[in-house]
Amino acid sequence: MDAVVRELSYAQAIQEAMAIAMDMDERVFLMGEDIGVYGGAFQVTGDLVERYGTDRVIDTPISELGGAGVAVGAAVTGMRPIFEFQFSDFAALAMEQIVNQAAKMRFMLGGEVSVPVVMRFPAGSGTGAAAQHSQSLEAWLGHVPGLKVIQPATPHDAKGMLLAAVADPDPVMIFEHKLLYKMKGHVPEGHYTVPIGKAEIRREGRDLTIVATSIMVQKALDAAAALEGEGIDIEVVDLRTIRPIDRQTVIDSVKKTSRLLCVYEAVKTLGIGAEVSALVAESEAFDYLDAPIVRLGGAETPIPYNPDLEKATVPQVPDIIAAARDLVKGVR
Amino acid sequence: MAGASKAVADSRANLPFVYRQYRPEQLRHVLHKMYLIRRFEEGAEECYMRGLIHGTMHLSIGQEASAMGICMPLAEDDQITSTHRGHGHCIAKGAEVSRMFAEFFGKTTGYCKGRGGSMHIADVAKGNLGANGIVAGGIPIAVGAALSSKMIKTGKVVVSFFGDGANNEGAFHEALNMAAIWKLPVIFVCENNGYGMSTSTARSTAVKNIAERAAAYSMPGVIVNGNIFSEVAEASFKAVERARAGEGPTLIESKTYRHRGHSKSDRNRYRTKEEIDDWMANRDPITLFETELRDFGFIDDQGIQAIRDAVAKEIADGIEFAKASPAPEIATLENYVYTEQA
Numbered sequence: 001m002d003a004v005v006r007e008l009s010y011a012q013a014i015q016e017a018m019a020i021a022m023d024m025d026e027r028v029f030l031m032g033e034d035i036g037v038y039g040g041a042f043q044v045t046g047d048l049v050e051r052y053g054t055d056r057v058i059d060t061p062i063s064e065l066g067g068a069g070v071a072v073g074a075a076v077t078g079m080r081p082i083f084e085f086q087f088s089d090f091a092a093l094a095m096e097q098i099v100n101q102a103a104k105m106r107f108m109l110g111g112e113v114s115v116p117v118v119m120r121f122p123a124g125s126g127t128g129a130a131a132q133h134s135q136s137l138e139a140w141l142g143h144v145p146g147l148k149v150i151q152p153a154t155p156h157d158a159k160g161m162l163l164a165a166v167a168d169p170d171p172v173m174i175f176e177h178k179l180l181y182k183m184k185g186h187v188p189e190g191h192y193t194v195p196i197g198k199a200e201i202r203r204e205g206r207d208l209t210i211v212a213t214s215i216m217v218q219k220a221l222d223a224a225a226a227l228e229g230e231g232i233d234i235e236v237v238d239l240r241t242i243r244p245i246d247r248q249t250v251i252d253s254v255k256k257t258s259r260l261l262c263v264y265e266a267v268k269t270l271g272i273g274a275e276v277s278a279l280v281a282e283s284e285a286f287d288y289l290d291a292p293i294v295r296l297g298g299a300e301t302p303i304p305y306n307p308d309l310e311k312a313t314v315p316q317v318p319d320i321i322a323a324a325r326d327l328v329k330g331v332r
Numbered sequence: 333m334a335g336a337s338k339a340v341a342d343s344r345a346n347l348p349f350v351y352r353q354y355r356p357e358q359l360r361h362v363l364h365k366m367y368l369i370r371r372f373e374e375g376a377e378e379c380y381m382r383g384l385i386h387g388t389m390h391l392s393i394g395q396e397a398s399a400m401g402i403c404m405p406l407a408e409d410d411q412i413t414s415t416h417r418g419h420g421h422c423i424a425k426g427a428e429v430s431r432m433f434a435e436f437f438g439k440t441t442g443y444c445k446g447r448g449g450s451m452h453i454a455d456v457a458k459g460n461l462g463a464n465g466i467v468a469g470g471i472p473i474a475v476g477a478a479l480s481s482k483m484i485k486t487g488k489v490v491v492s493f494f495g496d497g498a499n500n501e502g503a504f505h506e507a508l509n510m511a512a513i514w515k516l517p518v519i520f521v522c523e524n525n526g527y528g529m530s531t532s533t534a535r536s537t538a539v540k541n542i543a544e545r546a547a548a549y550s551m552p553g554v555i556v557n558g559n560i561f562s563e564v565a566e567a568s569f570k571a572v573e574r575a576r577a578g579e580g581p582t583l584i585e586s587k588t589y590r591h592r593g594h595s596k597s598d599r600n601r602y603r604t605k606e607e608i609d610d611w612m613a614n615r616d617p618i619t620l621f622e623t624e625l626r627d628f629g630f631i632d633d634q635g636i637q638a639i640r641d642a643v644a645k646e647i648a649d650g651i652e653f654a655k656a657s658p659a660p661e662i663a664t665l666e667n668y669v670y671t672e673q674a
């Protein structure tokens with residue numbers, strides 16, 4: 001092990017980013033349910049309340065609509081709140097403030113105000129928490145002009161994109177897959193940012209482009225590694241931001257590989273896969289396609305409690321391997 | 333024993349409400365069910381620790397008198413909406429522990445066919461419209477059920493259980509107001525166990541007693557000691573009478589305590605061990621009720637032991653039933669998303 005390579009978990013990386021943001025800017029503060037002495041439902045805020053006090057690490061009552069609105073109001077008037085939802089599913093309770101207020105306030109007021117609020121959403125399935133605690137709702141918010149929506153897939157990006165979000169003058173919604181919180185990876189010390197709106201090529205390849213989001217990035221990389229032995233050379237694009245989407249990186253990759261597979265956990269239809277497919281179909285990359293575009297997404301069902309059903313609801317590595325192999329070999 | 337119990341029964345006029353209102357065998361059955369709730373949750377907890385049940389669960393150990401007291405005056409077709417801490421409500425409303433265990437084990441014989449788990453446990457046939465993963469999610473639904481009752485003239489009364497944390501959600505306030513303006517047959521039961529996860533009511537809630545919020549919606553607000561079965565049952569009885577008479581809703585605040593952590597990932601950092609120990613040692617609702625029953629001559633030690641033995645067997649049988657039941661086929665993944673039509 002190289003001593004200079006410092007590893008943190010995804011959750012620790014977020015916590016470090018929030019601490020740095022609070023150190024750098026006294027306007028930054030945290031709000032959410034049980035983020036103080038409890039440390040957050042997923043221990044992301046951890047002991048920050050001990051270090052920054054209850055004035056900057058604020059436990060709200062169980063009031064998502066009000067809490068999100070208070071964060072929006074504070075953001076409009078000079079503060080820089082980071083609001084934690086306990087589960088992304090509870091965005092449903094706060095949609096009014098997010099969609100009708102935060103997203104549109106600057107526009108409606110003719111640019112007279114900005115809404116520099118950051119909202120964090122622990123998302124996704126895989127914990128046995130059933131239908132109301134397992135959803136992937138990022139595309140809902142991705143559909144709303146005025147919001148920026150990101151899905152960091154690594155500890156490195158979780159920190160850098162959060163710091164970019166705090167510095168951003170507009171509302172940034174961060175979807176964090178709960179199963180990533182324990183993922184370890186290299187995280188540089190100190191302040192750095194990872195740009196919002198820029199995809200990252202995680203693995204270069206010639207035969208097929210997989211565009212993946214969040215936890216599906218690692219699964220796509222695992223699938224790509226498994227197919228290497230079969231002589232299939234896969235490029236994996238980590239989309240990272242779903243609004244604004246990085247069209248060019250996707251288009252350039254498909255022009256190179258001539259095949260596209262989109263992999264995401266959210267319900268397949270009307271989701272991010274449709275958007276990525278369409279942007280390729282509408283672009284010059286269309287002429288380069290050697291095969292139909294394929295989407296692998298969640299089943300058309302709420303997330304079930306039974307663990308085997310739950311696993312079957314979202315794409316797994318073997319599903320990606322099979323779809324990628326079929327695409328490259330022309331089996332359709 | 334028989335003679336003593338007869339003498340006590342003659343002087344029942346001086347005893348608390350439930351001893352005047354219900355027959356001795358009914359009260360012994362309440363003790364049975366309180367034990368059933370306790371042992372069910374202990375059994376579920378153990379299965380969870382042993383990796384037989386996945387996900388998470390919220391135990392209501394310490395709150396059994398509240399669930400049983402509220403459900404005591406309800407008829408079988410009256411309805412309830414419940415919460416994430418809903419095992420006790422489910423059993424109190426008449427569910428079988430075998431099918432509850434089956435649900436926790438994710439089996440097709442479970443009340444939700446393995447789709448819901450602990451947090452969505454329900455028993456629609458017995459009037460339990462479901463636990464809820466969303467804090468305060470069931471409150472407006474209960475008001476809607478009460479609206480149905482009024483429109484269809486079924487005479488049903490609906491109880492909405494929720495926690496102290498739920499009273500800070502908008503849904504609570506909107507629902508109470510509608511129930512009041514339309515005089516609906518619904519009873520709002522706030523089981524105030526002092527905390528919403530880690531946040532005490534003192535930190536989360538502007539009023540000292542949640543029952544005070546009833547005033548804002550022009551309905552009676554009643555505070556009861558939620559660990560004393562008779563007190564809870566009496567308040568529920570009056571609220572049910574009022575609801576059935578078409579006089580509208582009641583808010584009951586049942587003050588209680590959960591012995592266990594919020595869920596399986598709670599380190600209890602927000603409360604002291606002394607506080608927990610005090611509630612367990614001095615205000616355990618089962619101990620309180622059992623002692624009362626014995627003191628008043630409604631049961632003897634042998635009777636208590638018989639209940640405990642019967643409950644232990646019911647729990648063991650329930651777990652066996654769950655283990656032996658079939659798991660759902662993967663091919664059925666998309667069942668129940670929509671109503672099956674011919």
Ligand SMILES: Cc1ncc(C[n+]2csc(CCOP(=O)(O)OP(=O)(O)O)c2C)c(N)n1
Pocket residue numbers: 033062064086090093390416417465466467468494495496497498499525527528529594
């Ligand atoms: C809308 C919503 N917000 C937050 C949560 C997470 N959560 C689940 S239970 C709970 C605490 C609820 O407290 P209370 O209503 O007092 O019920 P108790 O757990 O004490 O029985 C919280 C915050 C949730 N499930 N739903």
Ligand SMILES: [Mg+2]
Pocket residue numbers: 495496497523524525526527528529
């Ligand atoms: Mg509570």
